[in-house]
Amino acid sequence: MKRIFWLLAFFVVLISFSDLCAAERKIVVNNRVLAKVNGKAISVIDVMKKMDMLFYRQYPQFIQSPEARYQYYLSNWKRVLSDLIDRELVIADAEEKAFEVSQGDIREEMEEIFGPNVMLNLDSAGLTMDEAWEMVRADILIRRMLYMQVKSRIFPLVTPKELWKGYKEHVKNIEGEEEWVWCDLTIKANNGKNTEKIADLAHKALIQENSNFDTITKALEEKKIDMTKVDLRISPVYRQKKGEIAPHLV
Secondary structure (H helix, E strand, O other): OOEEEOOOOOHHHHEEEOOOOHHHOOEEEOOOEEEEEOOEEEEHHHHHHHHHHHHHHHOHHHOOOHHHHHHHHHHHHHHHHHHHHHHHHHHHHHHHOOOOOOHHHHHHHHHHHHOOOHHHHHHHHOOOHHHHHHHHHHHHHHHHHHHHHHHHHHHHHOOHHHHHHHHHHHHHHHHHHOEEEEOOEEEEOOOHHHHHHHHHHHHHHHOOOOOOHHHHHHHHHHOOOOHHHOEEEEOOOEEEEHHHOOHHHO
């Protein structure tokens, strides 16, 4: 596509504050054509309208402040102008490929941006319904166009072989991250001999299939152990990497 582009000297000169009293300051626009893309002119007003929508999405609480909007214009006009030029190129390509955007999709995104009171909020942002509608349509069109471009390039690269390779790399990276989940079991009986006996029974109960800490008391009671004379405590569950545990415990 042929791209013709020129930039006026200073955007600051084109958008400035009027010399009214401070309480009634307004933004004055000296409209000029900033660029032409495939025969379509992009003017100062076009850039400002796009920035108004972006400003409303990011800072709706300051939409009535001319000073805040003016500072936003000065900080972002170059980036927004460049984006508008790129957008026109993508949109032209999308229209050649007959991409379509339904009215329902546009309406849904309009409500997402401006809320249920679309007309009232558009008026606050200084936008007409047609202007906002066209900008939202272009946004959706560009997203879908870029998605298809990425999809057409990336999806052919995602093969079973590449997936298996990525999986092996992932497993290799996490092999050293083995995590241990454990608890402390504390047993105190009326004397050391009984404590050792109960600990041995508890250990045998734990290593049996389908046994856990919750079944220890029942297992000891089945061995005729008087649990009223035994202080059996189980700590909370601890989670630690293998390298964080003392070697003699592993």
